[in-house]
Amino acid sequence: MRKLFQEDLHNLGGQLTDIAVLVAEAMEKAYRSFESADVQLAEEVIAADARIDSMQHDLDEKAIELLALQGPVASDLRLVVGALRMSTSLERMGDLARHIAQLTRLRYPDTVSPEPLVPVYREMAQMDVSLAQKLVQLLETREVSLLSEIYALNEAINELHAGIFTTIASPTWEASAASTADATLASRFFERFGDHGVSVAKKVHYLETGEWEAEPAV
């Protein structure tokens, strides 16, 4: 029984990792569609989000079944509850990748990003993808040294996000109001993706070390 339960816990971790892999892919593709106004790729990301949602649903059902059948306590219980929380954050990351793809589709055949922000979004998106890939590694290996890399990436994303508002407020900014609104939302989506990634990382941290750091205020 005990051995089976450990196997179930292990499988739950595997399901989380599988979702994280799809989330990293979704953001990578969402950004490519965003930069090049590739509406077909955007549609692909939008359609693929349903798969992430259904995987989250399956994981949650599995976790609830584990709680019901095994009645875990102590650290096993925290692992299962932690998995429920992490799946919610990962699902939100998938939604944010979808939002980027939806902005792309909305503005097609134009690109969403005003020219001066193209390199900034590129950097934010690359960091988002890298952060998601490190989450995959973290979920696979529970290697806590990855945590500081994830937190540092999120800090850097937050700085780029703040920088975008400085650019928008500068006298040289010439984009239309509609384009300014899009640029603001896109930046917010890239930034929130990193925040949710940090939420997942902090839960792994807590589960591995028993030390809880408060959620970042975002």
Next chain:
Amino acid sequence: MRKLFQEDLHNLGGQLTDIAVLVAEAMEKAYRSFESADVQLAEEVIAADARIDSMQHDLDEKAIELLALQGPVASDLRLVVGALRMSTSLERMGDLARHIAQLTRLRYPDTVSPEPLVPVYREMAQMDVSLAQKLVQLLETREVSLLSEIYALNEAINELHAGIFTTIASPTWEASAASTADATLASRFFERFGDHGVSVAKKVHYLETGEWEAEPAV
């Protein structure tokens, strides 16, 4: 034992309601501060958010303790897991009220909202507050007839949100780019508040009826 457990479940529901009351208050005050550039009131909302966070933390600990000590199954288990999920959504609603207050503080002594949007934000915020108050009632009474009112409010908020982008894109829009960015973010915060409210309502719906509607795609 069984009776005590029912009492614990009841208390969990009470804790959720208490958080929802604070969330409704937070949005009401956040909006007042936003409309009148009342930085003192904004500071109050920002400070009060820590209380919501700590109540969420307490509720979550209580729920995990219940899972550990009572090993609930079937509908009781779903109630406890549902409470964990609802507390997360309520906590996010508190964050969004805080974000509105933070925008207010950032632009003080100016108001955040460009003149043409003042009545739109007022309506969105009133609907947000009303939605949160109906959530309080729903959590207290489990009266499912409230659900359609909550969903309708959220639909109306979404329409106002979409309308803001139409206004921003119109030729008569004259606000600065920085102000356009603020206006976009504020609208997004008011809109997300409603979405999270709907998430809570849908969980109550599911727990009461066993019928699950998928999360709204937002």
